[in-house]
Amino acid sequence: MQKTNRIHWFLGTLLMMAFFLISAWNVLAAQTAGIIDNADESNVRGWALNSSDPSSAAEVKVVITNQSNGQVVAELTTTASKYREDLASNGTGNYGFEIPVPWNSYGDGTYLVEAYTGGQKLSGTRVHGVGAAAAASLQNSSSNLRSLGAFKTTAYCPCRKCSGGWGGRTSTGTIATANHTISVDPRVIPYGSRIMINGVIYTAEDCGGGVKGNHIDIFFNTHGETRAYGTKSVEVYLVQ
Numbered sequence: 001m002q003k004t005n006r007i008h009w010f011l012g013t014l015l016m017m018a019f020f021l022i023s024a025w026n027v028l029a030a031q032t033a034g035i036i037d038n039a040d041e042s043n044v045r046g047w048a049l050n051s052s053d054p055s056s057a058a059e060v061k062v063v064i065t066n067q068s069n070g071q072v073v074a075e076l077t078t079t080a081s082k083y084r085e086d087l088a089s090n091g092t093g094n095y096g097f098e099i100p101v102p103w104n105s106y107g108d109g110t111y112l113v114e115a116y117t118g119g120q121k122l123s124g125t126r127v128h129g130v131g132a133a134a135a136a137s138l139q140n141s142s143s144n145l146r147s148l149g150a151f152k153t154t155a156y157c158p159c160r161k162c163s164g165g166w167g168g169r170t171s172t173g174t175i176a177t178a179n180h181t182i183s184v185d186p187r188v189i190p191y192g193s194r195i196m197i198n199g200v201i202y203t204a205e206d207c208g209g210g211v212k213g214n215h216i217d218i219f220f221n222t223h224g225e226t227r228a229y230g231t232k233s234v235e236v237y238l239v240q
């Protein structure tokens, strides 16, 4: 490596560190908080508050993502300025927001609802289903989601290579079905939990020798599908 290249590399590293520190500082400086309380057939509701400036209303951006393809279908902005009695002790109490959502214009599917204020994500991520199939898999048109973080996800099928002599039978006694069954480490995800992965809501009802810790094995009907899936790191959600 030439000397000038080394100097450039060094300056570049310094610059990157400076940017990192500045952005970390901005995140710390913006004292925002808030939550999405509900997402129903017509609205997304919640509250947001910039506690370093509680007298002015926070801008809120609601981001709606189609879970089957990861595409953002809408970014809706509003001002959190509706009076909420439960927040009056924090200042003016004018921190609520309610934003209409034209769900039917997005088409049938499962949608992740997230909101941001001052560059920070509000808590209370929701999932909303449009159409009968999505509503049935959610058991409701709208549910609360809790992120469990990034998991290693792999795939398996009833073949001997994947499931030994078990075939399609799961460790909880059910018959494994595609788009429904996942194999988990029950010490991490209890049996019966409903877990959303890539927009599909699965039920934890199987385990496997190779499935330990933050790892989920997803059931498919054929070995070709398991090979096509491979291994992916995915943020997974507990459906509550």
Ligand SMILES: [Zn+2]
Binding pocket: 156, 157, 158, 159, 160, 161, 162, 163, 222, 223, 226
């Ligand atoms: Zn297989």
